[in-house]
Amino acid sequence: MTDSVTPSQIARRTSAAVDAAVGAGRDLGLAVTDAVVLHDLFSVVVHLAPSPVVARVPxxxxxxxDLASLAHRQRAELDVTRWLAARGTPVIPPSPLVPREPVQRDGFSMTFWRFVEERREGEPDYEANSESVADLHAAMRDYPGRLSFLSSAEPEFVAESLTLLDKRRDLIGPDDLDRARREWQVLEPLVRSRAAFEEAFPGIDVQPVHGDSPPANIFPGVDGDLYSDFELVTLGPVEWDLAALGPALESAYDRGARRNGMRTLNGDVLGFVNAVGMLRVIACLTLTSQLPSLLGYLEPSIEQWRAMPFAGGVVGRHG
Incomplete structure (x- = not known):
């Protein structure tokens, strides 16, 4: 069994990320006297107060x-959000006070964003959020930059994790791992190749999409909601952004799609993205040594996956 990080090690990791963000911010000319950690899970998100700048440090x-591949992904995020902000789309934009490039320091790669005051009262309205994702998709359709097809599925991560998990039977049993590997044999070609996807799902267009469940990544700003966290922005079917959210939120999205003159969600593609999303959940088991609390979030999804059709029913269409 692989040892997991301890709370004290997590605290040191957070402290190191904050120190790197503060040092990088000061090197860029920002006044930083009171760094405040706003969020700490997969990334350390720190307000470099009193400057109106937030650093996000994965x-x-x-x-x-590695740092090079992370920086490549971060550049795509910065480019997309800068383009959306310039067109009036409500996003948290990159900070205009520093160069809009990833910054590497002390083994971290970080990005800098405009500080937005959070509205703390009330609970998220995920149906309203899902409907508004269609507005985001309408805004993103014309993005002129280059994005990779379904990079947010992280096929290298899934493939590597299914190998690593062979030695982590404390995390997943042999039957589950065998099913996951057989599903990946079906799904991987459609994830890695746009042409294979389009052959399996004729007539389904692809476009720039958020990549990481945007209904859960709408920031409640005091002056209005803002789309945020485009770290996994990608080219793909719009269904990718609604993966695993269920019929009520799918119906809410469809209302927004019809309002924008866009197609509604396709059930077969939803089956595909739901299945791929579940394999990403299983792959994330390999991250629990870095983030032990993650296991509690993953286990309910894995229970749900066991009850789902094999490979989301894709095997009957492309097998």
Whole structure:
């Protein structure tokens, strides 16, 4: 069994990320006297007060992610959000006070964002959020930059994790791992190749999409809701952004799609993205040594996966 980090080790990791963000911010000319950690899970998000700038420092990453590949992903996020902000789309934009590039320091790669005051009263309205994702998709359709097809599925991470989990039977049993590997044999070609996807799902267009469950990544700002956290922005079917959210939120999205003159969600593609999303959940078991609390979030999804059709029913269409 692989040892997991201890609370004290997590605290040191957080402290190191904060120190790196403060040092990088000061090197860029920001006044930083009171760094405040706003969030600490997969990334340390720190307000570099009194400057109106937030640094986001990824700290829990797949073993196959290095600083170069992380920076490539971060540049895509910065480019997309800068483009959306310039067109009036309500997003948290990159900070205009520093160069809009990832900054590497002390083994971390970080990005800098405009500080937005959070509205703390009330609970998220996920149906309203899901409906508004169609507005985001309408805004993103014309993005002129280059994005990789379904990079947010992280196929290298999934493939590597299914190998690593063979030695982590404390995390997943042999029957579950065997099913996951057989599903990946079906799904991987459609994840890695746009042409294979389009052959399996004729007539389904792809476009720039958020990549990481945008209904759960809408920031409640005091002056209005803002789309945020485009770390996994990608080219793919719109269904990718609604993966595993269920019929009520799918119906809410469809209302927004019809309002925007866009197609509604396709059931077969939803089956595909739901299945791929579940294999990403299983892959995330390999991250629990870095973030032990993650296991409690993953286990309910794995229970749900066991009751789902094999490979989301894709095997009957492309097998």
């Amino acid at each position: 700290t829990v990453l797949p073993h196959c992610t």
